[in-house]
Amino acid sequence: MRFRLKKEPGDKVRHLNQFPKAAGGVEILSGLPAGSLVPDVWRGLLETSGSDRVRRVVAQWAEVSGDRMRNTTSYPGKHLLEVDLIRTGALLSLLYSIKNRQGVMRYCVGGNPIGVSERARLEWDRVPESLRTF
Numbered sequence: 001m002r003f004r005l006k007k008e009p010g011d012k013v014r015h016l017n018q019f020p021k022a023a024g025g026v027e028i029l030s031g032l033p034a035g036s037l038v039p040d041v042w043r044g045l046l047e048t049s050g051s052d053r054v055r056r057v058v059a060q061w062a063e064v065s066g067d068r069m070r071n072t073t074s075y076p077g078k079h080l081l082e083v084d085l086i087r088t089g090a091l092l093s094l095l096y097s098i099k100n101r102q103g104v105m106r107y108c109v110g111g112n113p114i115g116v117s118e119r120a121r122l123e124w125d126r127v128p129e130s131l132r133t134f
């Protein structure tokens with residue numbers, strides 16, 4: 001899910017709540033709610049903050065994607081400013097705040113792979129192992 005901005009928002013959450021997929025509200029969390037089921041890599045990531053968190057995300061992308069997705073991960077890797085844990089309804093996701101070359105903020109949401117749909121689960125074995133752990 002990608003959220004695009006035409007101008008710099010004063011309030012990220014207010015802006016994100018304008019989109020239909022955010023129905024029910026977006027909340028930026030300071031930590032994992034008790035009992036949350038998320039990948040172990042998310043747990044480690046959420047123990048950091050700020051530029052350390054951004055560096056860990058970029059390093060994880062590079063480690064997992066290697067040469068296969070170099071173009072896909074290099075642009076956000078150079079322009080990624082923040083990584084936040086968000087909740088939309090009952091769903092936990094990572095929110096990536098990226099400033100493009102024109103200086104406009106872009107937000108991309110990476111969903112929690114734990115609890116994916118049955119159809120996705122059936123296709124999961126076809127996904128390369130390195131991407132499954134991403």
